[in-house]
Every structure is written in structure tokens, then in C-alpha cells.
Amino acid sequence: MKILPFDYAVRNLGRSRLRLTLSVAGSALVVMLVIGAAAFVRSMGNSLVSSASPDNVILLGAGSEESIERSEISATVPTQLTGTVPGIRSQLNVPFVSPEVHMALAVGTRQGEASHQQVVVRGVTHTAYAVHPQVRITSGRAPRPGNNEIMVGRLAHTRIGLRPEALAIGNHLWFDDQPWEIVGHFQADRTVMDAEIWTALSDLMIAAKRSTISCVVVTLDEATFADIDAFAKSRLDLELVAMREMDYYNQLSAFYKPVMIMVWVTAGLIALGGLFGGLNTMYAAFSARVREVGMLQALGFARRAIVLSLVQESMLAAAAGAIIAAGLCLLLFDGVSVRFAMGAFGLRMDAVTLMLGLVAGLLLGFIGALPPAWRCLRLPIAEALKAA
Amino acid sequence: MVLIECRKLTKEYRKGDMVIRPLDGLDLDVEAGEFLALMGPSGSGKTTLLNLIAGIDSPTSGSLVIDGQDISKLSRSALANWRATYIGYIFQLYNLVPVLTAYENVELPLLLHKLSRKERHERVATALSLVGLADRHDHYPRQLSGGQEQRVAIARAIVADPKILVADEPTGDLDKASALAIMQLLQRLVRDLGKTLIMVTHDPNTAEFASRTLHLDKGRLVDQSGHATMEAVR
Known part of the structure; x- marks a missing residue:
């Protein structure tokens, strides 16, 4: 043609x-x-x-598989888990077991002036940085226990509805009727953690007057998911359920x-x-x-x-x-x-x-x-x- | 030598319940190198006959043999190829592509042939100089007069060296002086290049340039007259 x-x-x-x-x-x-x-x-x-790591398993309360925020499990689960299940990844004898409290809270810049949007505030220990390698502190430092300190994610300001400058280091945010000093910024690219606020686990538990944690995140080494699942199923007293972190977020994605x-x-x-x-x-x-x-x-x-x-x-x-x-x-x-x-x-x-x-x-x-x-x-x- | 043979050539189409027959069993022979004018009132079938000979319409019945080939039996695509080889069409309203220069307009039919860029260039240059517009090759149609536009259209019609030129009222949109120049040019093409030219016209003065004039009415030939014009120019 x-x-x-x-x-x-x-x-x-x-x-x-x-x-x-x-x-x-x-x-x-x-x-x-x-x-x-x-x-x-x-x-x-x-x-x-991207919020999930393929080697991570979450232990959370039975019946709360759809939302970690609703989950409550005993604060002793991490110790019992490490004592029972061998083959969990560790470094310098510190097992990659992260006890965490996840709470969706109304956050504001002044007392009584909370955002309409709820922000996930995550109470963590130092092991959280091991099980969530996507998290990188970009400025300041991690919050220390006992000081009501927080670290904010790169997109936390969007979630709260504030300008980024409002979350400068040294500023305070209010939640649970308490001021929390911003001591650091972190980034967890392309994950939901990017919009969270992290604080010390103990501080958040005290502020929320709770003795339970939301979940335990574990990174596997030689152990398999079946080992963690067997632990959850054998400890009926703890009322646990084990989920691969991938499955949890895939389920959210399906939602x-x-x-x-x-x-x-x-x-x-x-x-x-x-x-x-x-x-x-x-x-x-x-x-x-x-x-x-x-x-x-x-x-x-x-x-x-x-x-x-x-x-x-x-x-x-x-x-x-x-x-x-x-x-x-x-x-x-x-x-x-x-x-x-x-x-x-x-x-x-x-x-x-x-x-x-x-x-x-x-x-x-x-x-x-x-x-x-x-x-x-x-x-x-x-x-x-x-x-x- | 007879180049075009029409036998019982009929074209009809339906308009509601009515059958309209613009051509009704027409017989016609056209010699190679002849300049034929078709005249007749509106609706007499002259443009229909021209379109059938040009291969842009198909007869309902009858045969139309051109250079030994019955073109009424060709498929649509074969007919398109045949047109590219045999026919150069000159339109009343020139039909130049406004976004192409005179050169590019003339070059269009050559794109349908296997020619190198150099060969195309030579042919376009020759065609434009034949119509006296070599110096206007880079002008767009809007930059040319009506007469010049028609001359570019004539260059486009002859550039692929077709055996037959068909012209539908080629001077119908031109002033008297331009019309005369165009008719002299067409006459020269027949005389110098040996083309067979079939032209539809309403104007008896224009028809005077033809070697033969056919009058059609209601789809039939009613009269046929020859002119000495061709002999005179020879």
C-alpha cells in the first residue's frame, strides 16, 4: 500500500x-x-x-485480624515467644521481636485543638527499627522513653492537615491531653508508616493507661511461619493469631x-x-x-x-x-x-x-x-x- | 487507434421508489490522442460518463474497455491502482491540498509509483515548467491566483504521465483570460504530449478547443460534431 x-x-x-x-x-x-x-x-x-517485609510475621489478638488498632495482647508475648520459638532473626543477641502499640488518635498543635483526622501513633522499642528496615531517621533522633517525645513521618503533616513547618523539631503536638515534643523526623518511603507518629512504647502505654500491647512483629530467620503459627495456636491462653505481614497488608489492600x-x-x-x-x-x-x-x-x-x-x-x-x-x-x-x-x-x-x-x-x-x-x-x- | 470503448454503458441509481438513469446504454469510441468535449444540460450524464471513464464510479451495466482492459470488472483497490497509472484528473475547483506547496501537490500522484526521490524531483520540475510555474514551486495554493492554481492542478494531472486526462469544467471557476490560457495549455498537452483528453464543459467557446464535441441529453448521445481546431493547431 x-x-x-x-x-x-x-x-x-x-x-x-x-x-x-x-x-x-x-x-x-x-x-x-x-x-x-x-x-x-x-x-x-x-x-x-511496601509496608510489609516478606520475612515478618505479626502476632495479634484473635478476632482483630482486620485492624491492628483494635488488637490487644499481653505485653508478655514477646518474652514468651523468644523463649519458645528458636530461629528468630537476631543481631548481637537482640532478637528481631518488636512489641508495638498502634493507636489512631486525634492530634493537634494545641491543647484541646485536635485534628479531625486521626493519626496512627505507634509506640515502639528500639527493635522496631530492626523489623521495619524501611524506616530511616532523616533528622533529629529517635524518641527516648520517659520524656513524651515523638518522631514524625514524612507525610504525617498531610495526615494531620498541617503545613510541614508545624512539625519542626522542637515543636509540640498534643494527643491524649498531653504535649509531645517532636525530636526527630523519619521517612519510610512508599509505606503507610510514612504518615505515622512514633513514640516510646512505654510512654504511649502510660498515656493511654493500657497494660496491653497491640501486636508483636517478628522477623524470621531459620524459623518458619508455621513455627510462629504453632506458637499462637498452642498458647490458647494468650488468644493470639499469627499472620504474615504481607498477608495483613494484602488484606488491607483488598479492602x-x-x-x-x-x-x-x-x-x-x-x-x-x-x-x-x-x-x-x-x-x-x-x-x-x-x-x-x-x-x-x-x-x-x-x-x-x-x-x-x-x-x-x-x-x-x-x-x-x-x-x-x-x-x-x-x-x-x-x-x-x-x-x-x-x-x-x-x-x-x-x-x-x-x-x-x-x-x-x-x-x-x-x-x-x-x-x-x-x-x-x-x-x-x-x-x-x-x-x- | 481506439483507446476507450463504451458499449451499452448504463448507470442507474435509486432515489426512493424512482430509478434514475444518468447514462442509458451509451456507445462511444474515443481515439488515442483525441481531445473530446462533452456538453449537455445539467443532468444529461456528461459528468457521470467522465467519472466512469476516470474509474471513480462503476457502471450498472455495459462494458467500458480502456486500452484493452474492461475496467468495470476491476475491484476497488485494483481500480485505484489503475487510476494512478492511466488517469490524470483536472477538477473545476482545482482541489489542491492547501497545506502542501505547489511542488508537493504535483508530487502527490508520484508517491503512488516506484520512483526515487531524484526521479520524482525531475518529473515535478518538468511538469511545473510545462505549465509555466517552475518559479512558483514553493508557493502554497493560497499564494497563487485561480489560473495558477489550475495550472498546478494540470501539472499534478500530467506528472505521472497518464494516457488519459479527464477535466470537469476546467475553466468553470476562472476569468476569461485565465480560461483562455488554461485551454491553450490543455490543447498543447494533447498536441505535444499525445494525451487523450476528455473534458466536460457548459461553455461552447471552451468546447471549440476540442477536436470533437459530443452532446448528451438524458444519458444518450444526441449530436456529435468535429472541429477544425486541432488541425489548425497542428
């Missing part, structure tokens, strides 16, 4: 600046939406999945599936609207060229060659919009933090997300060109030549 020069498609774009602007802007909007939706769904999913589906459906519907807008623009662009298309056929160009050229033209406009959209998304939205029930996560415009947007843009250009091109070509040549 002899095709029309690519240049023809490129130059046809310049025939009407208004139409070109509409096509490019329409494509850019749809692609921004697709990239936004993809970034939201992928970043949210990743933040949950958010409907939200993710809703996001895709909404993006899809709006993209469909964009597609109809694009179709309309292309109908107008191509129907103004019916006679020219008739002439090309009269010269001997095959219909497929003309359709290809019209599709190229449409895809070029869509691709231009897609590239602009990808650039804008990278500039404006990369790293923007989004609050959700589990905490907050940063939108990541990674290669896969941007590629998805570009593919959506090209698809939009392709699908948006076919019906108008078909309509433009369905006229017999003799009639097309008589078109106004």
Missing part, C-alpha cells in the same frame, strides 16, 4: 489552530486524569504492599479495592466524555476535507492509506496532549501527598504510570479518528468531489 507522506498529517494539524488547541487540550485533560487515577491507585496499593475500582470507573467515564469530545473535533476536522479526500482517492490513493493518514493526524494531536499532560503531572503532582484512612501516601509519577497515560492518549487519538475517518470515506468518490 502506497501511503501519504507523514508530513501531510503533520501539516494538516495546523489547518485550524482552534481545532488543534481543542484536540491537544482534550487529550491532555484525559491523559492527566488517567495518569492521576493510575498514580493514585498504584501509589495507594504500593504504600500498603481498598472498591475505592480503587471507583477511581478507575470515574476516570474511565470522564475519559469516555473526552473521547466523545475528541470524536466531535475530529468529525469537524475531517468533514471539512471530504472533497480533498475524494481528490486523493481519485488520484489513486487507497482508502486505507487515507485512513492511516487521518489516524496519524489524530494520534499526533493526542500524543502532543499526552506529552504535555505527562510533563504537567510530573511537575505538579509527583510527590504530592494524599490522605486516606490508613494514613497518607505520596503520588508517584513513575515510568509505568506515565506510560499508561501516554498509551491512553494514543488510544484516544486512534479510536477518536476511526469513526470520523470512516464517515469521511464512506461517500462515493464522485459524491465526495461535489462536497462543499
